[in-house]
Amino acid sequence: ARATGDGAALQELAEATGHVGGSAGAAALRAWLAEHPDGELRPVLAAMRALGWLRDAAAVPLLARTLNEHLAPPSEAPGDREMGAWQRPVYLAATAAEALGRIGGPEAERALLAALPELADFQAYTLACGDHPWLVGCHSSPLHYRLLEALDALGSRGAGPSVPVLVRSLPMDKDRALLFEPDSYEALTARVIQRSGRAGEVVETCLAWLGDAAAARAPDLWEAVSASPHAEAHIRPHSPAARAAQELSVVCLDPAYAPRVRAAAERAWRASESEERSWVCFLLFRALGRLGDAASVDLLRTALAGPDEASFGFHPPPNHWAYQAMPPFFRAAAARALGELGDPTAVPLLRRVVEGFGNATAVRCAAAEALGKLARPADLPALSRLADDYPEWSTRRVLEEARDRLRAAAR
DSSP: OTTTTOHHHHHHHHHHHHHHOHHHHHHHHHHHHHHOTTSOHHHHHHHHHHHHHTTOGGGHHHHHHHHHHTOSOOSOOSSOGGGTTTOHHHHHHHHHHHHHHHHOSHHHHHHHHHHGGGOOOHHHHHHHTTOOGGGTTTSOOHHHHHHHHHHHHHTOOOOGGGHHHHHHTSOOOTTSOOOSSOOHHHHHHHHHHHHHTOHHHHHHHHHHHTTOTTOOOOTTTTTGGGOOOOOGGGSSOOOHHHHHHHHHHHHOOOGGGHHHHHHHHHHHHHSOSOHHHHHHHHHHHHHHHHHTOGGGHHHHHHHHTSOOGGGGOBOOTTOSOOBOSOSSOHHHHHHHHHHHHTOGGGHHHHHHHHHOTTSOHHHHHHHHHHHHHHOOGGGHHHHHHHHHHOOSHHHHHHHHHHHHHHHHHHO
């Protein structure tokens, strides 16, 4: 394979060596990488990963050098960026970080931690990997992800000085999928920050942005937690309060903060209708569900029982937003949180929401999911009728799954 330059064969050989090569295989992989620093990308990445699988401590200097030399994303390069022509340095650095995390040890951890403050804006890496310029804030950077993954695997507690870098690197865009649960990148970020010992500082600083007069803000985090990624397609980025609400919903895992998060959510909910209000309520409601704050049930039920989305009117075609209600629809997050908090007294309200077609699909679907979590065997006949006749498919599927779980439990 080396003689013919067959990239696919070289990749397969590197992968096989990573599984069975031992110390001799590791030495051969190091030698090949040293001889072919500009080799075809896939075999080079496979060789670095193989060194990680072999836990080859002798490879740490080579991998650390590769990481450091490719931290800067290209601002321009020959070839079509959207077809991957700019991605090489990003994936070289990311794969070096991945391998260092597998090898472990103090030297590898030091190399990973030293890279964090040298990172460019995460959007520069997503752009280099083919993302559209309007959407660079939607996706996590492969390099950031692999660095966090490696530090998490090592149980590193040393990321404290770089926490401002980490919170700035959380994707957030109005075209990005908005989930109730944290995605894998958010979960990694939260764990690395928790181990750094600075999660409380992040939460306090976010609460300060959200109007908590008692919050103690950290000077190096004040701008970091409120800085929104680029949002060109929407003219303006998120407001500082909305960004802080997102950061809090990701990093805050301590139920002791629940009363203050609830107070911030109630302040936002009582504010005038606005885009910022919708984002802050959505993100803080999802945080309350994750924190298991039973005292939030009344607020969540009141928010869910509020005006449905249709009551605000509709946009005429061809506008892609059907409702004039301000997205995101925070009542969906309220419904989901009620299911997570496990209060069966919410069942009648959730059923009314599912049955009310003035509620947006996202709200009805979230209410159906919560209904499935809270329903008891006595609710099976009503749930079955609802599932059998429901005319909208995504919500009907959730109802059918809930019905089937109840039937199985009753057997």
